[in-house]
Amino acid sequence: MAIKAVLFDIDGTLVDSNDYHIAAWQAVFEQIGATFDDQIVHDQIGKGTDMLVPTLLPDTDEDEQEKMGQEHGKIFKTKYLERVRPFAGARDLLAKVKQSGRQVVLASSASSDELEHYVDLLDAEGIVDVSTTADDVEKTKPAPDIFATALKKLSSLDASEVIVVGDTPYDIEAAAKCGIAAVAVRSGKFSDETLKAAGAVALYDDVAALLAGFEGSPLNHWGRYRIH
Known part of the structure; x- marks a missing residue:
């Protein structure tokens, strides 16, 4: 067909834009004291917050995930979007x-x-x-x-x-x-x-x-x- x-x-x-999304997520994780190798974060790029955060931080509840997603969006749009x-x-x-x-x-x-x-x-x-x-x-x-x-x-x-x-x-x-x-x-x-x-x-x-x-x-x- x-x-x-x-x-x-x-x-x-x-x-x-993938590298910029990695950088924005790393900034979010740093705020909560979480540390991941860039490659670990890269391997989750392509997912939205609802899928990415639970994979890397399975103990976070939905409210925490939403806050992290909002912070990622803020950082990405403020620091990186215009560079894409x-x-x-x-x-x-x-x-x-x-x-x-x-x-x-x-x-x-x-x-x-x-x-x-x-x-x-x-x-x-x-x-x-x-x-x-x-x-x-x-x-x-x-x-x-x-x-x-x-x-x-x-x-x-x-x-x-x-x-x-x-x-x-x-x-x-x-x-x-x-x-x-x-x-x-x-x-x-x-x-x-x-x-x-x-x-x-x-x-x-x-x-x-x-x-x-x-x-x-x-x-x-x-x-x-x-x-x-």
Whole structure:
């Protein structure tokens, strides 16, 4: 079945922000006297607060998690958001998908105001058809809610008619729970083994590489690929 919409993660996929999120989380953990290696925190990036904090600090209650998430958001937006830059080829890939007759969807664990910032940063307001954020769902990735909500907004489409592009295993796992296949990019600095184990149907170095190989990619020729 032909692909009619592409669901893009944002952080680490379209924009180079993962290291800044690590720094913001480390500042939050420092405030409460918790210490983690950067790699430990990195390996949780792609999750929202509701999934990240309980993994690293399982004894925190929901109120504490919410406060930590709010503090992370404050630090990230104050110190780092303006430093985030799009990856090369990010806007061009969105435009290529749009020009190919497919719908462009932004499906992120970021907040709605961060998404608005990124749409402006990518100059993508006239390109994006649908978007979902952490503000739209009860649970963030790797729960399926964000992609499931996006699929509902694409009410005329079946899961087999859409595909996800993401940089973390949590994107891929969340997509699979909705029956959606996912292409992974290495720009989020997760290993090939991790991305393949999560179920990625194809790997590309970054969105520029995906753009360069668009014609033969799963975004354009799905028939040769399937969820492993």
